[in-house]
Amino acid sequence: MFRLDDITRSNIKTLVAYSSARDEFNGEASIFLDANENSLGSVLNGYHRYPDPLQKQVKQAVAGLKGVDTAQVFLGNGSDECIDLVYRCFAEPGLDNAIICPPTYGMYEVGAAINGVEVKKVPLSAAFEPDAEAILAACNENTKLIWICSPNNPTGNLVKNETIEKLLSRFRGIVVVDEAYIDFSGEGGSLELLTKYPNLVVLQTFSKAWGLAGLRLGMAFASPGIVRVMNKVKPPYNINEVTQELALQAIAAEAEVRRRVEAIVAERKRLEEALLNIAVVQRVFPSEANFLLVKFDCSTALYNYLLERGIVVRDRSNQPGCGSCLRITVGTESENQALIKAITAFSNRKA
Numbered sequence: 001m002f003r004l005d006d007i008t009r010s011n012i013k014t015l016v017a018y019s020s021a022r023d024e025f026n027g028e029a030s031i032f033l034d035a036n037e038n039s040l041g042s043v044l045n046g047y048h049r050y051p052d053p054l055q056k057q058v059k060q061a062v063a064g065l066k067g068v069d070t071a072q073v074f075l076g077n078g079s080d081e082c083i084d085l086v087y088r089c090f091a092e093p094g095l096d097n098a099i100i101c102p103p104t105y106g107m108y109e110v111g112a113a114i115n116g117v118e119v120k121k122v123p124l125s126a127a128f129e130p131d132a133e134a135i136l137a138a139c140n141e142n143t144k145l146i147w148i149c150s151p152n153n154p155t156g157n158l159v160k161n162e163t164i165e166k167l168l169s170r171f172r173g174i175v176v177v178d179e180a181y182i183d184f185s186g187e188g189g190s191l192e193l194l195t196k197y198p199n200l201v202v203l204q205t206f207s208k209a210w211g212l213a214g215l216r217l218g219m220a221f222a223s224p225g226i227v228r229v230m231n232k233v234k235p236p237y238n239i240n241e242v243t244q245e246l247a248l249q250a251i252a253a254e255a256e257v258r259r260r261v262e263a264i265v266a267e268r269k270r271l272e273e274a275l276l277n278i279a280v281v282q283r284v285f286p287s288e289a290n291f292l293l294v295k296f297d298c299s300t301a302l303y304n305y306l307l308e309r310g311i312v313v314r315d316r317s318n319q320p321g322c323g324s325c326l327r328i329t330v331g332t333e334s335e336n337q338a339l340i341k342a343i344t345a346f347s348n349r350k351a
């Protein structure tokens, strides 16, 4: 059975969170002399007040968008802040461990290293699927976190709900499901499991489908208890005022965002088909994300050939199971045409 108290670090359980000026008073007043802000304002005509530390308006909008309760929403300075916070709240440095399933997103391992948490690796299968039984067998009493990425970066495939539920029901720690790319898939993801499993944390982000990587806004969805622990540990003003304002504007334009996501998904299909016609392409792995993992003859030579022509893709050939593979983000129609032209030229040159 999962008990939040059992897996929260003891120093975090007893931590008294910093109480900011905005925490202690956020009602209506006409003269604010409580936070040492600059009373003359700024040369930008704005932004001289500290932002809402709990981002109530943005959370309300996000909760409406996702069909969850505002108490189940945590916002971070990118998902990367959420990843770090999950370690800091729940894994004891030098004692606890976390499970990751390579090849996957590199930040789970970096976050563990920063926080002095051991990583146990349970590789994905040849079809890039996590093996729930092998993961559960690798857990010991100090395993606090299991990281699952769906759709997975860099492989692009979704993880089966059945696998995620098996882990949630049998693991006594927290299962984090990173859904950075879920909007590009045909699936609804794991949010619907939130009410059933108190040990689930779902990560999403404004960086990919929303096109706002520069804003740095990540979302974590979890039980109100987990969200309370994360709120206690986060820096008081982790989401700045500009980001909060622009996030609200973006959410108001959700319909347009959905249209663009559809355009990227259509472009993904065209790119995949074009790649399959080129001789140096050995394999295009099925993708539910906004990128394709592609296995080439001579991937290193191709990587350099593309770079010389001003096209940069991600070399994943050193990742387990990804030998000779490049990860290619779906671009605009003309970017993809330029890419296809360059890969075709490379292919013909070789022959």
Ligand SMILES: *Cc1c(COP(=O)(O)O)cnc(C)c1O
Binding pocket: 077, 078, 079, 080, 081, 105, 149, 153, 178, 180, 204, 205, 206, 207, 208, 213, 216, 217, 218
């Ligand atoms: C891009 C990406 C993120 C997003 O991180 P942000 O900090 O929100 O930009 C998270 N997880 C995965 C797997 C990603 O590929």
